[in-house]
Each structure stands twice: as C-alpha cells, then as structure tokens.
Amino acid sequence: MKCRKCGGAAVINMRQHKLALCAEDYLAWLPEQVQRSIEKYEMFSPADKVLVAVSGGKDSLGLWDILARLGYQADGLYIGLGIHGGFGYSDQSRALSQAFAGARGLKLHIVEVEAAYGATIPELAVISNRGHGRPCSVCGLNKRYIMNRVAHDGGYTALVTGHNLDDEVAVLMQNTLNWAGGYLARQAPVLAATRPGLARKAKPLCRIYEREMAAYAIVRGIDYIYDECPHAVGSTTLYYKELLNQLEEKRPGAKLQFYLSFLQAKEAGLFSAAASEPDLHACQRCGQPTTAPGECSFCRLWDKVRAVKGLPTRLPASMLQPHVETEP
Ligand code: AMP
Ligand code: FES
Ligand code: ZN
Numbered sequence: 001m002k003c004r005k006c007g008g009a010a011v012i013n014m015r016q017h018k019l020a021l022c023a024e025d026y027l028a029w030l031p032e033q034v035q036r037s038i039e040k041y042e043m044f045s046p047a048d049k050v051l052v053a054v055s056g057g058k059d060s061l062g063l064w065d066i067l068a069r070l071g072y073q074a075d076g077l078y079i080g081l082g083i084h085g086g087f088g089y090s091d092q093s094r095a096l097s098q099a100f101a102g103a104r105g106l107k108l109h110i111v112e113v114e115a116a117y118g119a120t121i122p123e124l125a126v127i128s129n130r131g132h133g134r135p136c137s138v139c140g141l142n143k144r145y146i147m148n149r150v151a152h153d154g155g156y157t158a159l160v161t162g163h164n165l166d167d168e169v170a171v172l173m174q175n176t177l178n179w180a181g182g183y184l185a186r187q188a189p190v191l192a193a194t195r196p197g198l199a200r201k202a203k204p205l206c207r208i209y210e211r212e213m214a215a216y217a218i219v220r221g222i223d224y225i226y227d228e229c230p231h232a233v234g235s236t237t238l239y240y241k242e243l244l245n246q247l248e249e250k251r252p253g254a255k256l257q258f259y260l261s262f263l264q265a266k267e268a269g270l271f272s273a274a275a276s277e278p279d280l281h282a283c284q285r286c287g288q289p290t291t292a293p294g295e296c297s298f299c300r301l302w303d304k305v306r307a308v309k310g311l312p313t314r315l316p317a318s319m320l321q322p323h324v325e326t327e328p
Contacts, residue, residue: 012215015252023219030216031066034204038070041189043202044158050074051156051199053147054100054108056093056225058217059162061100063205065222067160068106074160076101077150079143080112082120083135086230093225100222101327109154111146111322117302118311122231127305135231138301145298146322149288151199153321159199166210168203169255170240172262181274185266195280195289207256286320 001010003022010020021029037043044050052067054060054076067074078097083089094110101108114120119127121142125135151159168187175183193200205213217224232238247254265271280289283296290296295303299320303313 011219012212014209014212016209016248016256017253026215026219030208030212031069033208034063034066035070037189037207038202038204041202041206043160043190043204044072044200046072048073048157049155050158050160051109051147051151051154052076053143053159053161054078054097055162056096057162058222058224059164059167059205059210059213061097061162061222061224062213062217062220063160063162064100064106065104065220066216067204068104074106075154075156076106076108077147078108078110079146080110080114081139081142082112082114083122083229083231084120085122086227089225089227089230092227096223096225098327108327109150110325110327111150112325113142113146116322118306118309124301124305127308128301130301134235136235139231141298141301145288145296148199149286149322150324152288153324156199158202160202160204162205162213163203164205164208164210164213165255165259166241166244167237168206169244169259170237172259173240173244174236181271182276184262185271185275187262188266189263194277198280198289207259209255286317 001013001020002008003010003025004019005025006022008022008024011023012026013020019029050067050072052060052064052074054064056078064074064076076097078094080094081090084091097108098110100106113124121135121139124142125131125133125138128138131137147159147161150156171187172184174180175187189203189206191201216222228238244255278291280291282288283290283292283294283299285295285299288296288298292300306313306315
C-alpha cells in the first residue's frame with residue numbers, strides 16, 4: 001500500500017476516507033483534521049486557555065499532543081480515581097500522564113480523589129450503593145464535577161476531553177435506541193458555558209476514529225495505557241462499539257455518516273422540541289451549578305460516604321476544593 005501524498009510506504013489505510021498515508025504525512029494530516037473540527041464547531045481559539053482532561057489513554061494524550069503541536073495553550077488535568085484492579089489501572093495511567101507532560105514540559109494538574117475527599121471511586125460506589133455494583137456512574141459524576149471545578153478555579157475558558165468518534169457514535173446509538181430526546185438534543189461537539197461557573201466543553205476528536213488515534217499514538221511514539229478501565233468490561237458502551245465495528249467493516253464510513261447526519265438533523269431542528277435548558281442554580285455548599293434543589297449531588301454523595309467512614313461531614317466550603325498538585 002502506497003501513501004497517496006508521496007508514494008512512500010503507507011502506515012495506515014483509512015477505507016472510510018479512501019486514503020492511505022505514510023508516517024510523515026499521517027502525522028501532518030491528523031492534526032489538520034482536528035483543527036478543522038475545532039474551527040467548524042467553534043470550540044476554542046488560540047486566545048483561549050484550554051484544559052485537557054487526560055486519562056493516560058491514546059485519545060486524551062494524543063489530543064494533548066495535537067493541541068500543543070497546533071500551538072494552543074493547553075494544560076492537562078489527571079484525576080486519580082483509585083482503581084487498583086487491572087494491573088494497577090490508576091497508578092499506571094497517572095505515571096503515563098506525568099511522563100508525557102514531563103517529557104514535553106507541559107503543565108499537568110493532578111487531583112487524587114481519595115486524598116481530596118476521603119475515599120477511592122470503587123469504595124465510594126460500594127458505600128453509596130449507586131450504580132448496581134458498577135462504579136462507573138459515581139465515577140462519571142466525580143470526573144465531571146472535578147473537571148468543571150478545576151477549569152473554573154484555574155480560569156480555563158475551555159475544557160476538552162478525548163472522546164473520539166467511536167465514543168460519540170456508541171452514545172448516539174444508545175440514545176437513539178431509547179429515543180432519549182433530551183440526551184440527543186444535548187449531545188454535541190461543543191457545549192457553550194451557559195452559566196457562570198460552568199466551563200465551555202469541547203470534544204475535538206469527535207470526527208476521528210478510535211483506530212486513527214491508536215495509529216497516531218503509535219506512530220508518534222506516545223506511551224499510553226492500552227487497557228480499558230477494568231470496570232468497563234462488559235459495559236453496554238463496549239457492546240455497542242462492537243456492533244458498530246461490524247457495521248463499519250461491511251460499510252466503511254458508516255460510523256462517521258451516522259454521526260454527521262445526526263448533527264445535520266439536529267442543526268435542522270429535529271430535536272429542538274426536546275431541547276430544554278436545565279434549570280441550574282448554585283449548590284448551597286460548594287457553589288457549583290446544579291439542577292438539584294439545595295445541595296448538588298456531589299456534595300450529598302460525599303456527605304453520605306464520609307459519614308459512613310467516620311470522617312467529618314459538613315465540610316466548610318473551602319475544604320470542598322479538590323487538592324490540586326501541579327507539575328512541573
Ligand atoms: P472515558 O469515559 O474513559 O472514555 O474517557 C473519556 C475522556 O474523559 C477521556 O478521553 C479523557 O479526556 C477524560 N478522562 C477519562 N478519565 C480521566 C481521568 N482519570 N482524569 C482526567 N480525565 C479523564
Ligand atoms: Fe471510572 Fe472506570 S469506573 S473509569
Ligand atoms: Zn455542591
């Protein structure tokens with residue numbers, strides 16, 4: 001297989017784009033695609049202070065690398081979840097994120113959930129008895145809260161995650177199978193900061209296939225964690241990803257088409273009836289935006305868990321700030 005641009009040996013063949021490229025041309029091509037999405041969906045500009053949430057995986061580290069190469073001011077945030085299964089998942093992902101930042105002289109904020117709030121995510125899931133034995137829902141709640149908080153406290157104007165096309169399409173499929181109108185109306189490449197205290201959120205990899213990110217990380221020599229979170233094994237999302245891969249195998253480009261036509265349908269107003277701005281107000285404890293009356297679900301969750309663990313509850317507001325370590 002030859003590179004379409006220079007005729008050299010191709011390292012990747014993207015059937016969905018009818019395009020094969022050599023290492024050098026691929027390393028130039030992918031950031032151009034990401035830049036196009038950033039511009040098309042008006043995610044952020046070089047004047048923005050960007051916070052990239054990094055998990056130590058290929059998508060988020062690859063994204064951070066691309067944003068730095070494109071000249072954006074992008075700092076990282078790693079959240080230590082205290083997941084010790086799967087060969088020390090959290091320790092490994094933290095070490096890889098730190099090594100990545102250290103080697104490039106990039107600034108990485110680190111929040112360890114246990115050190116900041118008093119329990120690991122798996123412990124939190126067991127004690128709170130949420131999510132039917134899976135920590136994923138409390139994990140998501142904590143990650144979203146901490147990301148918003150660090151973005152807001154650090155004066156970041158955009159918060160970006162490494163969600164790729166495969167992630168977005170799996171969610172889209174789930175939402176479509178359930179005709180979850182509200183979720184469909186809110187699923188977007190960029191979410192404006194509609195309330196004070198909420199950072200603008202963007203997914204610059206929303207049109208990039210997972211396989212393209214894996215190839216980028218390998219060709220670029222980025223050391224990343226190969227394993228999924230051990231709690232993701234057997235999840236519905238992974239099941240949908242497998243189904244979608246079968247579809248893609250038969251019809252190259254099917255995932256991208258599904259996603260782009262969804263965005264077009266939304267643009268045309270197909271989900272506007274379901275689009276309602278949630279009624280947000282400040283949590284009485286921590287001040288973060290919430291839909292819950294009174295205190296937000298993060299504050300209530302931690303109150304309950306700290307009480308069970310015999311830790312003082314009713315923390316003063318300042319203690320609710322995550323403990324942030326900054327490197328370098
Ligand atoms: P996931 O939900 O694991 O597929 O992750 C989606 C995105 O969330 C990643 O690409 C990261 O941008 C972000 N993310 C996931 N886990 C973490 C973490 N432990 N710390 C910071 N960001 C994370
Ligand atoms: Fe949060 Fe798996 S439970 S990453
Ligand atoms: Zn709160």
